[in-house]
Amino acid sequence: MKRFGKVVPVLRPQELKNVFPDFSGGVGTPYTVFNSSTGEKWLLFTGWKDPVGLKREGAVAPIEKNLTVDTGKIKKILPSGMIPGNYTMNAVRGVYNPVREEFIVTVTQDSEAYIFLFDADWNRLGFKRILENVGDHGVPFKPMGAYGYLHDAVAAIPSGEKIKLLAIRDVDDLDKMRVEDYGVVAWHGGGNDVLDLILMPRISVITESDEFGKWVLKMFMGPPLSDVKGLDSEGGVPVIGLLEGDILPNLMVDDSFTQIGHPHYTTEPDGYPKILFSSFRDTWSTRRDTEREGYVHEIYAVYVDHSIFDPRSYGVLKDRVFVEAKRELLGKWYWTGSARKALLIHSGAKSSNVSIEVFEATSLINPEDYVVTRLEIPEDRGKVSLDEPAPFIKINSINPARGSLWLVLKY
Structure with missing residues (x-):
């Protein structure tokens, strides 16, 4: 039935x-x-x-x-x-x-x-x-x-x-x-x-x-x-x-x-x-x-x-991972599943290039096993993408630490 x-x-x-x-x-x-x-x-x-x-x-x-x-x-x-x-x-x-x-x-x-x-x-x-x-x-x-x-x-x-x-x-x-x-x-x-x-x-x-x-x-x-x-x-x-x-x-x-x-x-x-x-x-x-x-x-x-x-049935999943004004801290691990692209959108602060350090891991059973991926958002862009992210990603740092940063996963 x-x-x-x-x-x-x-x-x-x-x-x-x-x-x-x-x-x-x-x-x-x-x-x-x-x-x-x-x-x-x-x-x-x-x-x-x-x-x-x-x-x-x-x-x-x-x-x-x-x-x-x-x-x-x-x-x-x-x-x-x-x-x-x-x-x-x-x-x-x-x-x-x-x-x-x-x-x-x-x-x-x-x-x-x-x-x-x-x-x-x-x-x-x-x-x-x-x-x-x-x-x-x-x-x-x-x-x-x-x-x-x-x-x-x-x-x-x-x-x-x-x-x-x-x-x-x-x-x-x-x-x-x-x-x-x-x-x-x-x-x-x-x-x-x-x-x-x-x-x-x-x-x-x-x-x-x-x-x-x-x-x-x-x-x-x-x-x-x-x-x-x-x-x-x-x-x-x-x-x-x-x-x-x-x-x-x-x-x-x-x-x-x-x-x-x-x-x-x-x-x-x-x-x-x-x-x-x-x-x-x-x-x-x-x-x-x-x-x-x-x-x-x-x-x-x-x-x-x-x-x-x-997650594929949603098309897009998202979270605001950093908020300077609210003192929201970085460091959470996100499960990406079968995401084909991770989009990072920076807003709310005027600055030069923004550097972002991303950790990528296969599992949180052994979270110490990760690789570091460094991304840079140009001053005139406001966003950067990471293709085919690992099953788990963590935004470890953002420099300068101003404004807000969104993580958007596309499936």
């Missing part, structure tokens, strides 16, 4: 008015969680009733293979008001820990982020604040495994125009849990917000971004795990960069959704790859009762294929 490109409704608040009226105002931030101990599959999401969408609550419900949600079994797990706030429980992400038979859920509220632990029946066991001065973007996280990274997870958050990677050490233990900042992995984005982090099949971030006066989705693509040593200061993850691509043409959604956001890539619950997302159809006009835009979010799924992780 051909599924690629098919769009399926998952949960619509208009259909909850009689079944679960507390969520008749909107539903969002969908995330699937698989209980591997019992085989149960859950939709983790937020819901609300108030017309301005500020008093949101975290909830779960069973989800079937046909993407039907058992609305009769919706359970609030993060009620509004349990932690005092103005914009409550606005984005949730989670995983199941089969070793301890517990669910681990992150949530953002106002300017803080929390981690909660729940037992196998979604009874709350405890929670801890892990971040301050953040937005309503959620904190997607993925456990690493073992072999040096037991108990650790990698996470991602937006920070204005930037996307950052974090490590959550001892993510399964509230007493020991701590967060480490691994810095900026991608720069460009008008207003990155709710996002999802993906490690398999490729290190990537899918984020909603406020562009063209609309919330749309973007892909930030990184290397395959097989070419990165690990989650430590010399292993690769803290020093990789992610390259931005336009994922919307691969999703084939249409303008009836008006705006889309809250992305989540998953193969659950039916074994087929898909992106769950929220549609914001009523955000372009003003309600008469509140004199504000609408907040009736709906949850849908769009089936995808391998092309969303194939």
Whole structure:
């Protein structure tokens, strides 16, 4: 059965008015969680009733293979008001820990982020604040495994125009849990917000971004795990960069959704790859009762294929690798894949010739094995290209270190 490109409704608040009226105002931030101990599959999401969408609550419900949600079994797990706030429980992400038979859920509220632990029946066991001065973007996280990274997870958050990677050490233990900042992995984005982090099949971030006066989705693509040593200061993850691509043409959604956001890539619950997302159809006009835009979010799924992780399907991938005014540092490794050309564009500073030192490597398993390529941008050009770049490249230095430098990969 051909599924690629098919769009399926998952949960619509208009259909909850009689079944679960507390969520008749909107539903969002969908995330699937698989209980591997019992085989149960859950939709983790937020819901609300108030017309301005500020008093949101975290909830779960069973989800079937046909993407039907058992609305009769919706359970609030993060009620509004349990932690005092103005914009409550606005984005949730989670995983199941089969070793301890517990669910681990992150949530953002106002300017803080929390981690909660729940037992196998979604009874709350405890929670801890892990971040301050953040937005309503959620904190997607993925456990690493073992072999040096037991108990650790990698996470991602937006920070204005930037996307950052974090490590959550001892993510399964509230007493020991701590967060480490691994810095900026991608720069460009008008207003990155709710996002999802993906490690398999490729290190990537899918984020909603406020562009063209609309919330749309973007892909930030990184290397395959097989070419990165690990989650430590010399292993690769803290020093990789992610390259931005336009994922919307691969999703084939249409303008009836008006705006889309809250992305989540998953193969659950039916074994087929898909992106769950929220549609914001009523955000372009003003309600008469509140004199504000609408907040009736709906949850849908769009089936995808391998092309969303194939850089060739994007044509162009890009990142701003150096920004003098923002003190953005050089030194991130970018996976080029099958790029035929790397274009370096320098702007924002008048100077004579600009010298750029580029490192090229075949893998980050042995990042010390690289060759140095020196490029020069003439004063009257502003750009230079590198044909057939190696699988990994790093802009190591720019002289003079002024203005901005973009890396654009063409496939």
